[in-house]
Amino acid sequence: MSWAGVLAVSAIAYLTKLAGIAIPQHVLDKTYIAKLAVLLPTSLLAALTAVQVFAAETSLVLDARAAGLAAGVVAYKLRAPFIVIVITAAAVAALLRAVSGIN
Amino acid sequence: MSNLPATPAQLRIIDRDALFIGLATATYGISFGAIAVTAGFSIWQTQALSLLLFSGASQFAFVSVLAAGGSVSAAIATASLLGVRNGLYGMRIAQLIKPIAAQKFIYAQLTIDESTAMANRFDATSSTARRAFLATGISVFVFWNLATLAGALLAQAVTSPEVFGLDAAIGAGFFALVAPRLTSTKTKFVAAAAVAISLALTPWLAAGLPILLAATAAVIAASWSEK
Structure with a gap:
């Protein structure tokens, strides 16, 4: 994996934080930016969930990852902590792969 | 506006809360370390992301897009857009704490969901707001990075990610991040x-x-x- 990418993404993240602290407040349209700051992570995290579970390169697939996500959703509904949600999803997907022909 | 110095009792409560928040984020940190190494990042690269990028959702996104075969620029763009909210947090921190020039460079790195939320509970320019921001930011930074290392070392012992369902774990991780929103x-x-x-x-x-x-x-x- 790319070191240049690691350093570039880190630099951008730092400069974003620094800009917020250092830029005079009146420069930005605060209401729009405030709404965007809430909605942007929502849109990206939802898309990341969908693509991580249902995409393989450029095809859409239904495989053991979907069962893993379903188990993770149940764990979330039961108010399980983050690491339990993640481990539950991994375990269900792994179990399905071990006992069935599903990839 | 209370500009009075915080009492020792108040400071102890703030520090204790900060400690618990740091411990809580450690569970995300272990997951991140394990997932990044499984996705093909070296332990040093994984640790560099936690030390330098230091924003959980952006770190997960960067690793996930690259692991799925996306380009480096797509991974950077996704992670950076997720980090836009940290810029807004910075604006709030500037109001709350009014850091002087040199402090801004350090405070910027500690500006994340948890530290901003903790500082936001107190009056602007109060010494408690600053203490809450710093204690939480430092606590999360320390535990997040230690947990990343632990997760990365743990994952190195594991050979085939598909067998262990770690690819399914990333999807569930993103779900757990978005669901509370x-x-x-x-x-x-x-x-x-x-x-x-x-x-x-x-x-x-x-x-x-x-x-x-x-x-x-x-x-x-x-x-x-x-x-």
């Missing part, structure tokens, strides 16, 4: 639209781009007036 009709709509856009575009575009384009759902919805 779905508190209003608008956020639910944005999430549903983002899922639809990203899946609809997956067969047509290079990996990573469908996720970026799903951000248009937020860009458009943010311009709607509140009802």
